[in-house]
Amino acid sequence: MFPLAVTNGLVMGVIYALAALGVSLVVGIMRVINFAHGELFILAGYFSYLFAITLGWHFLPAMIMAVLLVFCLGLLIESTLIRPTYGHEMYSLILTFILSIVLQNAYLLIFGPYPQKPPAWISGSTHVLGLFYYGNQRLAALLAGTLIIAAVFSVLKFTWFGKILRAASQDREMAQFNGVNTTRLNMLSFGLGCALAGTAGVILAPVFPVTPSAGVHVALTAFVIVVLGGMGSMWGCVIGGLILGLVENLGAAFVSTGYKHIFGFMILILVLLIRPAGLFGRKEI
Amino acid sequence: MSNRNKSLIVLAIAGVFGLLPLGLDDYRLHVLVICLNYAILAASWNLVAGYTGQVSFAHAAFAGVGAYTSGMLAVHLGFNPWLGIVIGTAVAGLAGFLIGVLCLRMGGIYLSLTTLGFSQILHIVITNEYEITRGTMGLQVPALMSVYSKTAYFYIMLAALIVTLLIIHRIIYSNTGLNFRAVQNDETAAAALGVNVVRVRVMAFTVSSALAGMAGGLFGHYLLLITPQIPSLDQQFLVLAMTVIGGMGSFIGPVIGAFMLNILAEYIRAYGEYHVLVFGLVALLMARFFPHGVVGLFKGKR
Numbered sequence: 204m205f206p207l208a209v210t211n212g213l214v215m216g217v218i219y220a221l222a223a224l225g226v227s228l229v230v231g232i233m234r235v236i237n238f239a240h241g242e243l244f245i246l247a248g249y250f251s252y253l254f255a256i257t258l259g260w261h262f263l264p265a266m267i268m269a270v271l272l273v274f275c276l277g278l279l280i281e282s283t284l285i286r287p288t289y290g291h292e293m294y295s296l297i298l299t300f301i302l303s304i305v306l307q308n309a310y311l312l313i314f315g316p317y318p319q320k321p322p323a324w325i326s327g328s329t330h331v332l333g334l335f336y337y338g339n340q341r342l343a344a345l346l347a348g349t350l351i352i353a354a355v356f357s358v359l360k361f362t363w364f365g366k367i368l369r370a371a372s373q374d375r376e377m378a379q380f381n382g383v384n385t386t387r388l389n390m391l392s393f394g395l396g397c398a399l400a401g402t403a404g405v406i407l408a409p410v411f412p413v414t415p416s417a418g419v420h421v422a423l424t425a426f427v428i429v430v431l432g433g434m435g436s437m438w439g440c441v442i443g444g445l446i447l448g449l450v451e452n453l454g455a456a457f458v459s460t461g462y463k464h465i466f467g468f469m470i471l472i473l474v475l476l477i478r479p480a481g482l483f484g485r486k487e488i
Numbered sequence: 489m490s491n492r493n494k495s496l497i498v499l500a501i502a503g504v505f506g507l508l509p510l511g512l513d514d515y516r517l518h519v520l521v522i523c524l525n526y527a528i529l530a531a532s533w534n535l536v537a538g539y540t541g542q543v544s545f546a547h548a549a550f551a552g553v554g555a556y557t558s559g560m561l562a563v564h565l566g567f568n569p570w571l572g573i574v575i576g577t578a579v580a581g582l583a584g585f586l587i588g589v590l591c592l593r594m595g596g597i598y599l600s601l602t603t604l605g606f607s608q609i610l611h612i613v614i615t616n617e618y619e620i621t622r623g624t625m626g627l628q629v630p631a632l633m634s635v636y637s638k639t640a641y642f643y644i645m646l647a648a649l650i651v652t653l654l655i656i657h658r659i660i661y662s663n664t665g666l667n668f669r670a671v672q673n674d675e676t677a678a679a680a681l682g683v684n685v686v687r688v689r690v691m692a693f694t695v696s697s698a699l700a701g702m703a704g705g706l707f708g709h710y711l712l713l714i715t716p717q718i719p720s721l722d723q724q725f726l727v728l729a730m731t732v733i734g735g736m737g738s739f740i741g742p743v744i745g746a747f748m749l750n751i752l753a754e755y756i757r758a759y760g761e762y763h764v765l766v767f768g769l770v771a772l773l774m775a776r777f778f779p780h781g782v783v784g785l786f787k788g789k790r
Binding site: 292293297298301302305309427434464465468472479 | 537541542543545590591593594596597598600601602604605606608609612613616721722725728729732762764765768769771772775776779
């Protein structure tokens, strides 16, 4: 049971980390928390379902198209809703919260309350280390998530664009003095944050089917991870995501399944009590 | 407007409200009681959001804390519902105080995240502790009086709203209220002038949570059935939408918003359960283009 719970924890941890990276990117650059993050995660799942099942596409182009659409929606949200609220942190919180409720109710109206599941990439299961059988789809999700996280980190580390992102998140004004168009950068990073949520969504959707309100828990977990890792810290997201995934699944296996989702909240309280800046956080956000 | 005129208007409104139940059937009375309940919730949420600039997503959860505390005391221990509501109010206030102390020294975003988490957790605990809370089936609780009367509940709710508004009025037009607005306008400047920013925020949050607990307790004993719907994010959204549409940061705006939205919801209900979606879109447009709400629109024209 223990190795199985750990494997489950790793799979969820990678997905959580991916979703948290999106939140962290937006917090780092714009000091904005997008409360509709989970709904964009779900939207990507719905899109991939629509393209793959209703239109009969191959799952790969369906997923890419879904993430692209969510990216575009992110650009749209930033330019219409978030941009006028710069400097008024509270308004962006309220606007994105309302947006999340609107999206949830729109999904309910369009897709109905039933869980929808895009097709699995591969079938069957593997005998892991001679201990237990594990679904291939979940292993594929683990692999895909890890690859995407590695890709995000190499973009941040090795490309010109990554350099700009890191510069702006360290010191916005200095980046502006050096000729960075911060308005464009905000729009782009918000879109990328949404796209990361969407990527997590399309990877997880074949494992856990999407429902209109399933995003709430993912978003909440992503927020806890961002606080745990330290606002704006990218490594914090990966470590925090794995911790959350493992704690949740070990807790579900050995303590109580009904309270699975409570462990994350306990971690949040502990962090706020002991080390409010988070594991890798700077004092100021 | 002079003070004399103001008090005349207040008297006139109170008079109209006091006489309202005489000409109304049970259904209309029920809608009014619900309006009054949401008005308490919206007005007390506004105390935190509108006057200190902190966004709490646990206002419905605190109402749930009040409702379940009072309901469980009455059902399991045979407490008088009135006493239960008082205890529920205190427990909600205490929960608000603890969360406030925990988060508010770190700033606004942390409060929003933690309150969002808190309301989810409360939901999970209520559905899981089936033996005590009756889970999603709902907890059947006794009424506040021996003979159930909607008119009586109307007056009780009206009195509760008036008490709430008096408390809020008292706070925002006192020195404390001045501190609230100073903190909202410029935290650093307020701190430099000797305002204890954290204490001001925690105090506003505690009062607001306690008022939510009271509203929740009253509402539970009015419906006679307490369900996890009371502390849900949907309810939280409705309270937020009423405040945003009515006018955040204005004294009377949330009350107007509560009445508008609840009455509107009754008309929309005829076409199906679309009211949450409609309110969401309206609130989104209002928050984006008219951040001072309906009240602000009228003030702007004058």
